Amino acid sequence: MYRVLVPVDSNTNRARHQAQYVARLPDADSAVAATVLHVAPPDRFTAGDEVSFSTIDSAATAAEELERAGVEVTRRADGGSVSRAIVDAVTDVDADEVVMGGRKRSGVTTVLLGSTVQDVLLSTERPVTVTGDGVSLGEGTRKVLVPVDGHEERARQQARYVAGLPGDPSAVEATVFYVFRHQDYTGAPSHEFADVDSAVIAAEMLEDAGVTVERVAEGGEVARRILRAAEDRTVDGIVMGGRKRSGVQKVLLGSTVRDVLLSAERPVTLTG
Template sequence: MYSVLLPVDRNTDRAFHQATYVTRLADSGAAVEATVLYVVPPNTFDRPEDVEFSTLKSTVTAADHLEEAGVSVERVVDNGGIPQKIIHTANDIDADEIVMGGRKRTGVTQVLLGSTVQDVVLSADRPVTVTGGTVTLGTGRREVLVPVDRDVDRALAQARYVANLPNAAEHVDATVCYVFPHQDYAGAPPHEFAEVDAAVEAAAYLDGEGVTIDRLVIGGEVVSKLLDTAEELDVDCIVMGGRKRSGVQKVLLGSTSQDTMLSATRPVTITG
């Protein structure tokens, strides 16, 4: 079974869209088990241990939506440090994926990543998908866009995530994409997929796992090209390999991954 952790807050719309994303996984009714988790924030209830799952509209909405789609659901309430409890639960159930609902808008419609989402994305040792308050999904077969950079290890981590999706060989179409930065001007050199080792390795891995793939190279401003391509292909998810380590082993989120997460109308998965 493919195990998914859905940590929800009190926002019912975000919780619903997190659940919708999970129901769109291939064969979700038979192949997916979901744990809906609510972590009681510190200092919000006199007795956090008495908070019940059934009294929280967001958790019930997510769980009911999943069960209506045939997904097996475990309901969990915990309390303490929210990112830490999410990571602990993901490790405890050995989740294949954590699905967060983290995009928020300020009063001037600026999109922000919640601090909890940032902490989980940077701390988790497994894929984290961010859906947001709204989510646009494709139709039919599951379409994923896999934008790679020049790092072979990150590209292979992205490919492994896609190949591990439920019944990927039968139900997933993947487009492995490399954007040559700013090379969309007149007279720019031709773009060749074979020039990018990371793209070649990711495509070969997916091909070997039986996943249907397309190979795409384009030139231009990276984030805008990725977003345009995601819309053109009507993808269900953009699979990024965004975690990097600095010289002191601090985990960082690459600017391309962060900008894509903030700007995309579609779910974005960070694999590492």
């Protein structure tokens, strides 16, 4: 069983989109178990036992949406530090994936990550998907864009996530995508996918797992090319690799990952 943790805040629209994303995972009605979690911060409740799941509209909406899709649902409500409760729940339910909602602020055009989303991204090693305020998901085969950089272990983690999605791997189409940074000028070197070891590794891992793979290499500004490729292929999600810096204990987001998270109109998964 593929276990998904769905932490929802009080925004019903975001919660609905989180649920829709989970419901569109391959074979969700038979292979996915979702825990919908709402955590009331300390300024709203003085004790965790005061939190009632049924009185939280966003949580009830997400749970009902998932159940209508045939997904097995566990309802959970806690109180206290929101980020800490979510990270603890990841371990408790042994989640294969955490599906978070993004956040839009008035007066700006990009999605800004709330502090809780950022804290969870930086505090768990499990894949985290940020759905945003809208989810555009097609029917049938699930299409994912897998942009890789030159780091082979990150590429392996991205491939493992895609290959480990529930259901038959043949129901997934992956575009492994590498961008030669800023090489889109006249006379730029040719862009050969086969020259990038990390890209070849990811593609071969996915093909060995039974996933249909498209191999693409382009030149240009990395984040912009990724976003355009996602739109051109109408993918259901973008699967990014995280980035670890030496000298610190937390995962830090690279600039490309951050730019894609903030700008994509489609769900973005950060694998670590």
